[in-house]
Amino acid sequence: MSFINYATKTIAIKIVYYGPGLSGKTTNLRYIYLKLDSAYRGDLVCLETDTDRTYFFDLLPIRAGMIGEFKVHFQLMTVPGQVFYEASRKSVLRGSDGIIFVADSQIPLLDANLESFDGLRRNCLQHDIDLMKIPLVFQYNKRDLSYLIPVETFNNLLNPRRSPWVEAVATKGVGVFESLREISKLSVPVVRERLFGEKPHEEADASQFSARDLEGLQEKGPEAGEARAGQLTQVKVKSRQDIEDELDKLSKEYSRE
Ligand SMILES: Nc1nc2c(ncn2[C@@H]2O[C@H](COP(=O)(O)OP(=O)(O)O)[C@@H](O)[C@H]2O)c(=O)[nH]1
Ligand SMILES: [Mg+2]
Numbered sequence: 138m139s140f141i142n143y144a145t146k147t148i149a150i151k152i153v154y155y156g157p158g159l160s161g162k163t164t165n166l167r168y169i170y171l172k173l174d175s176a177y178r179g180d181l182v183c184l185e186t187d188t189d190r191t192y193f194f195d196l197l198p199i200r201a202g203m204i205g206e207f208k209v210h211f212q213l214m215t216v217p218g219q220v221f222y223e224a225s226r227k228s229v230l231r232g233s234d235g236i237i238f239v240a241d242s243q244i245p246l247l248d249a250n251l252e253s254f255d256g257l258r259r260n261c262l263q264h265d266i267d268l269m270k271i272p273l274v275f276q277y278n279k280r281d282l283s284y285l286i287p288v289e290t291f292n293n294l295l296n297p298r299r300s301p302w303v304e305a306v307a308t309k310g311v312g313v314f315e316s317l318r319e320i321s322k323l324s325v326p327v328v329r330e331r332l333f334g335e336k337p338h339e340e341a342d343a344s345q346f347s348a349r350d351l352e353g354l355q356e357k358g359p360e361a362g363e364a365r366a367g368q369l370t371q372v373k374v375k376s377r378q379d380i381e382d383e384l385d386k387l388s389k390e391y392s393r394e
Contacts, residue, residue, distance in 0.1 A: 149210045152234065153216060161305070178198065179199070182196045194216065213317075236271060236273050242285045242291075275296050276302070278307050281309070
């Protein structure tokens with residue numbers, strides 16, 4: 138659920154990158170981090186365990202525009218892909234305002250994509266999230282490789298409601314900002330309606346807002362990004378409870394600004 142802070146006039150919108158392990162979710166966040174002007178983003182925070190160096194989650198807060206007199210912050214989060222982190226995936230999904238499903242386009246990974254999407258469906262049910270209604274964007278990633286699942290097949294299997302989809306090469310940044318803009322366009326009007334009771338289908342109004350809202354989501358040149366590459370924050374966690382506490386803490390911290 139989007140989080141509203143009346144004191145600081147801030148709205149936090151939570152976007153979750155979901156998908157099988159190694160599909161490219163972290164790569165998306167890293168690219169956004171590197172290419173966004175630092176005025177528009179906070180630190181990229183990665184939660185990792187003591188024992189192995191597996192990243193559990195990544196969280197990147199970004200600022201984008203206004204709803205009325207409220208500043209809009211997006212909280213971008215990834216979920217861990219490995220099967221045994223089901224409980225953690227569930228807790229990240231809690232309260233999400235939009236989902237980007239990052240699929241791995243390689244043919245041998247078709248089952249992994251379907252399994253992950255099934256998991257998403259199950260977890261949404263348990264959180265009373267209607268997967269047919271929540272803002273959802275599909276990113277068909279790794280289109281630079283060979284033996285690819287055709288987009289049409291992906292859409293038929295995963296995307297019967299024909300949500301927006303984007304072909305991507307996240308390592309090169311292809312489709313990364315496009316996916317982010319698509320999910321923003323879908324999620325901002327819904328949040329606005331929920332918080333202020335404004336209807337999202339007043340079209341002129343909505344598109345005007347979107348343009349303004351997305352002003353901050355512009356890619357900057359590579360030089361600027363490289364200079365900031367060292368600013369990743371790593372937080373050690375031990376248990377699932379640690380992870381949930383840490384995520385709650387981070388969410389609140391970033392929405393306070
Ligand atoms: N060839 C190719 N490799 C990619 C692409 N996106 C991500 N990768 C690689 O896939 C691996 C897993 O990516 P990562 O973002 O860590 O996956 P995550 O588990 O979904 O967070 C890394 O080695 C990435 O460099 C892509 O579009 N093309
Ligand atoms: Mg990752």
